Every structure is written in C-alpha cells, then in structure tokens.
Amino acid sequence: MSAPIRIGIAGYGNLGRGVEAAIAKNADMELVGIYTRRNPSDLVPLNAGAPVFSMDDLGGHGDHVDVLILCGGSKSDLPQQGPELAALFNTVDSFDTHARIPEHFAAVDAPALANKKTALISAGWDPGMFSINRVYGEALLPDGETYTFWGRGLSQGHSDAIRRVAGVSGGVQYTIPSEAAIEEVRSGSRPVLTTRQKHTRECFVVLANGASEDAVRAEIVGMEHYFDQYDTTVNFITADELARDHAAMPHGGFVIRSGNTTDEHAQVIEYSLALESNPEFTSSVLVAYARAVHRMSQAGQFGAKTVFDVAPGLLSPKSAAELRAELL
Amino acid sequence: MSAPIRIGIAGYGNLGRGVEAAIAKNADMELVGIYTRRNPSDLVPLNAGAPVFSMDDLGGHGDHVDVLILCGGSKSDLPQQGPELAALFNTVDSFDTHARIPEHFAAVDAPALANKKTALISAGWDPGMFSINRVYGEALLPDGETYTFWGRGLSQGHSDAIRRVAGVSGGVQYTIPSEAAIEEVRSGSRPVLTTRQKHTRECFVVLANGASEDAVRAEIVGMEHYFDQYDTTVNFITADELARDHAAMPHGGFVIRSGNTTDEHAQVIEYSLALESNPEFTSSVLVAYARAVHRMSQAGQFGAKTVFDVAPGLLSPKSAAELRAELL
Numbered sequence: 012m013s014a015p016i017r018i019g020i021a022g023y024g025n026l027g028r029g030v031e032a033a034i035a036k037n038a039d040m041e042l043v044g045i046y047t048r049r050n051p052s053d054l055v056p057l058n059a060g061a062p063v064f065s066m067d068d069l070g071g072h073g074d075h076v077d078v079l080i081l082c083g084g085s086k087s088d089l090p091q092q093g094p095e096l097a098a099l100f101n102t103v104d105s106f107d108t109h110a111r112i113p114e115h116f117a118a119v120d121a122p123a124l125a126n127k128k129t130a131l132i133s134a135g136w137d138p139g140m141f142s143i144n145r146v147y148g149e150a151l152l153p154d155g156e157t158y159t160f161w162g163r164g165l166s167q168g169h170s171d172a173i174r175r176v177a178g179v180s181g182g183v184q185y186t187i188p189s190e191a192a193i194e195e196v197r198s199g200s201r202p203v204l205t206t207r208q209k210h211t212r213e214c215f216v217v218l219a220n221g222a223s224e225d226a227v228r229a230e231i232v233g234m235e236h237y238f239d240q241y242d243t244t245v246n247f248i249t250a251d252e253l254a255r256d257h258a259a260m261p262h263g264g265f266v267i268r269s270g271n272t273t274d275e276h277a278q279v280i281e282y283s284l285a286l287e288s289n290p291e292f293t294s295s296v297l298v299a300y301a302r303a304v305h306r307m308s309q310a311g312q313f314g315a316k317t318v319f320d321v322a323p324g325l326l327s328p329k330s331a332a333e334l335r336a337e338l339l
Numbered sequence: 340m341s342a343p344i345r346i347g348i349a350g351y352g353n354l355g356r357g358v359e360a361a362i363a364k365n366a367d368m369e370l371v372g373i374y375t376r377r378n379p380s381d382l383v384p385l386n387a388g389a390p391v392f393s394m395d396d397l398g399g400h401g402d403h404v405d406v407l408i409l410c411g412g413s414k415s416d417l418p419q420q421g422p423e424l425a426a427l428f429n430t431v432d433s434f435d436t437h438a439r440i441p442e443h444f445a446a447v448d449a450p451a452l453a454n455k456k457t458a459l460i461s462a463g464w465d466p467g468m469f470s471i472n473r474v475y476g477e478a479l480l481p482d483g484e485t486y487t488f489w490g491r492g493l494s495q496g497h498s499d500a501i502r503r504v505a506g507v508s509g510g511v512q513y514t515i516p517s518e519a520a521i522e523e524v525r526s527g528s529r530p531v532l533t534t535r536q537k538h539t540r541e542c543f544v545v546l547a548n549g550a551s552e553d554a555v556r557a558e559i560v561g562m563e564h565y566f567d568q569y570d571t572t573v574n575f576i577t578a579d580e581l582a583r584d585h586a587a588m589p590h591g592g593f594v595i596r597s598g599n600t601t602d603e604h605a606q607v608i609e610y611s612l613a614l615e616s617n618p619e620f621t622s623s624v625l626v627a628y629a630r631a632v633h634r635m636s637q638a639g640q641f642g643a644k645t646v647f648d649v650a651p652g653l654l655s656p657k658s659a660a661e662l663r664a665e666l667l
Contacts, residue, residue: 029600032600033600036481109667112663112667113660113663113664116663138667140479142666142667143651145666146652146654146655146662146666147468147651147654150627150630150651150654150655150656151468151620151623151624151627151654153364153656197613199615272357272360272361272364272616272620272623273616275615275616276615276616277615278612278613278616278619278620279612279613280611280612281610281611282609282610284607284608284609285527285609286604286607287604287605288600288604288606291604291606292479292600292606295479295480295606299478302478317662319651319655319659319662319666320650320652320659321651322648322649322650323474323478323647323649323651324474324645324648326474326478327474327477327478327647328478328481331645331647331648332441334474334647335440335647336440338470338473338474339440339461339470339645339647
C-alpha cells in the first residue's frame, strides 16, 4: 500500500468535525492538521491525538498536506478562503450558494491553475450527489423531467429565519416532501407541480417571555420567499423540548428523472438519501472527493473542478482492476 | 453547434432498435448506419430512411462512423466483435457476463490501444448505472453494506431456462424483490439477508400438449441455481394469454448503501430504476456513453474503458459551464 493521503481540515465546526470522523473511516488517509481561527489549545478534536494548528500556520504547511478540506461557510468564509488557499493547496470545498457557483469556480480556477493545484468546489449532496444525478438523469432520458424533493429534514436557512422573528427565543424548521407528489412523479406521468404541492414546512418554536403565539405564527407563515409559498405549521414548545427533541440534524431527499424512451415506454430513475446527520454525510462526501483530487493532482489535472469532472472510480480506494472485477 | 456525432449500430435486435430510438432523442447525434448479418434489404428500421448495410461493410466504414454501438449478445457476439471492432472504431458495448468482464476488458483494450480507439465496455444498468452506484456508495460510506435488489422484472435468462423444460411450450419468469427486505435495508439496520429472503420468482408457463402441470412445476422449482434457492410460483396460462399479457419487458431494481458515518448516525443512499422497457433503457444508456466515448477519443484517451472511468459531465450534451450554471 502506498503512503496515506495527508488531509488537512480548515475550520472546525460541524463540517470539520464530520471530516475528522470520516477520515477515521478511510484506511488510506491520514489527518495531518486541523486549522482553526480560534486559539488551537482551546479546540477539542474528536480524537485527542489530532494535531491542531492556527489558520495562520497554513502558509508554511503547503508541503505537509496533500489535500486541504475547506470546512467554512459559503456566505463569507469560502469566497475568501477558496481562492487564497487554492494557490497553496489542492482543495475541496462545499460551496453551496447555487446561483454564485460560476463566480466561485472562476475565482478558484485562476490561482489553482497558476500554482498547479487541483481545487474541487461544491461537493456534498446538494450541490453534489443530487447534481450528479440530475446530470445522469438528463443524459440517459433526454425526453423527460427532473424533480427534486428535499427532506424530511432540518433546514438551517429556514431555522435561522424563524429565529430572527420578534418574540421567538429559539426554534427549528423541518422541510417535508409531499408523499402524494412523490408518488405521482414515480408513476411516470410527469406532473406539473407547484411549490406548494411539493413540500410543506413544519416549525417548532420557543416563544420569548410575553410574546403572542398568534402574532409569531402570522409573521412566520407570511414570511416572503421563506414560507409564504408553502403550507406551514407552527408548533410551540418549551426550551427543554427544543433541546431534547430537536438537536439532531437529519436531512435527505429525492432526485427523480421521469422520461420516455419511446411514446410507449416510460422510465423512472430515482436517487434518494435518508440522512441521520446532514453535516456528517456532507463531510463524508468531501473526504471521498479529497481522494479523487489527490489522484487528479498527481495526474496533472489542475484548476477548478466540480463533481461533474470526476469519474466515479477516482472516489474509491480500490484500483480500476479491482473495481471492474468486484463491482461492475 | 458542432457537427453531429455519427453513430453506427452493429446488430439490430431489441437493443439495436432501442439505440435507433434513443439516437432520435438526442439532437447532437446522427444515425449513419445500421449494420446487420441479415440481408440488409430484409431489415425494417423504425425510421424508414435509416441507412442499412451488411456487417461485412464495416471494414470500409471506419471514417464514416464516430462511435459504433455493439448491440449483439454477451454469450458469443461481443467476445468476438468487441476486440475485432475496437481495432477499427470507437465502440460501446453492453457486455453483461459479470464474471468475465476482466477478460473482456483485456481483450478489447489491446486492439483499441494499438489503433488509438476508445472502447467502453459493459454499459447499461447492471452492469452500468447500478455498478456506478455501488462504487459511489462504498466510497461515500466506507463503513457500510451494499444491497442490490432486482425487479419487478422479466428475466431473460430465467425465462430461457423454463422454456428448456420438457413439457413447456412457452413461458416467462418475473423476478420480484421482497418489499419487507427492502424496508429492512432502508431502516439502516444492515440486515444479513439470504437469497430466499431477497427475491421471489414468478413463472407464467404454457404447457405442451399432454404435459403434466405437477411434473413441470416440480422440475422448474427444483432447477439448480436458477430456482432452487428461491420461493417460486408457477402459473399455467394459455398461449394467447402469454402473447397478450406478457410481451412487455419491464425491469428495474434497487441499489441501496446503508452505512454509518459515526456510531450514532446511520445514513442510507438508494438508487432505483422502474423501467417499462428494459432494452430501451439499456439502449438509452449506451447512446449517452457513445457521446462520452466520442469526447474521450477526441481528448486522446484511448483503450478499453468502463463506466467507472467516465466523468458524469461527459455524458451530457451541455458544456461544463452550462452544467455548472444549470445543474450543480
């Protein structure tokens, strides 16, 4: 067996912790550094032996790390770190602001190419595995429609939105796909579905002292863009119930392609995820793509890449010959 | 738009007909020839204008065809045609004898490399899309188990087997996955399932004159390897019922990866197909991979390839920039 792939983690929140856990599941990888903006001695990794450094040390660690996994947020961390660090390291990130992906790709591509680095952006499950299945679906059934359903799962963005409402002291939001809509899509009938028909939203809210249930409910269900196009249920609970019953971060969903190969024959392709931990699964995807990035870098394939550019076999620790014999 | 990709079809059974239908669904492709061992004037293509040639003309048509799709059978056609034609054309085949894939790969690789051709073997859905999902599943959840279920669908091999039984004048066999077993796998519990627990088999048989139902049933359900490890139901029907109710070729199935990212969190990935026409879907996969083969050939990536070697984006008629903007 060749030397292990040396992985670094830049940023240690839920995602960074998930990456640490995922590296431990991959025998061909080694965690060589967790990089944090906090004081390194304050950080408690899952494995007490994991080496922790300051983010400021990254500049001198280019030769010690084969692939650096960027575990910051898409809003402010990754737009800055992505281009900066792609000049120094092979990188993987989970940039998930769909509308700004072309811009992020270009910003990362230039420094990566100039410094002969491979930088894979927007890995995870959406963007990521769901995107791959949208591409496969369109290519295999060009005469068809693609449907994406999310959930049942906790939406971070919508949970943040309800916590900003006056009179709310805490809360979470679950996105729930409509079983009836999914069944209709699975039938091959290619229905036209409105936003309201595809998903409902369920909120669990802790009221601030003296706040009114009716006022808070009205503000949430009418919130533009986040809730007004959905049927939304608001449940009021105690702070203890919130902590006890809603600390997990489940998620998942469905990408369904329904199409016809001839007028006579409908065909349906379905990909689905049922995740008990959204961040841990995303981290696991990032780690598998780190293996591919290491190989693409060794093969001289530099610049920004996406999951669409990565052949499936590159994700596996098995050789091409092993994959053909065992899994084809 | 660049010149259309010129596709040839070698062999015109169910698969070849499906390829002709699939090419018509892809605006960037053109059917330049159907090649047959029959008398070309006897062949009736779906589109009356399709050019039909003798298989013997292939030798002189190397410059007219960008990718030749081999639509023969895995038992005798492809082992011979694959290596022969990979010396003359970029090719795609659906070789599906799992145990002999490494041998077929080697046999095709040498002539393809020697003649700077790209030859993709074993495309379709199993081997093919199911295989890809087995690789993704293992790579994303290394601590886990992969489960494949087939059906509900008509199995050609098992239908052939029952038609060879003395006293049978016709019949078909359907493979039926166990809903209970699938639900158990979806739960994330990683059950150990026996062959008998995963699938049942259902036969519809037309008896020959004077044959005994009991004798035929006993012979079928006890048939080694094909039926003895399964719970098998045998229904006797008339020749008219067989023709009326069992002429379609539906199939499909499920690849499910169940794994843990940590001891606390199970994660389940599921890929499934519900196909009204097995051969038409397989053909549609072959055609999408023909696009990828054309591009890999243009990029100088010669030799034998499998679906594991093909980045998802290569299957799409859209550019990498379009895919990033629209589908990531």
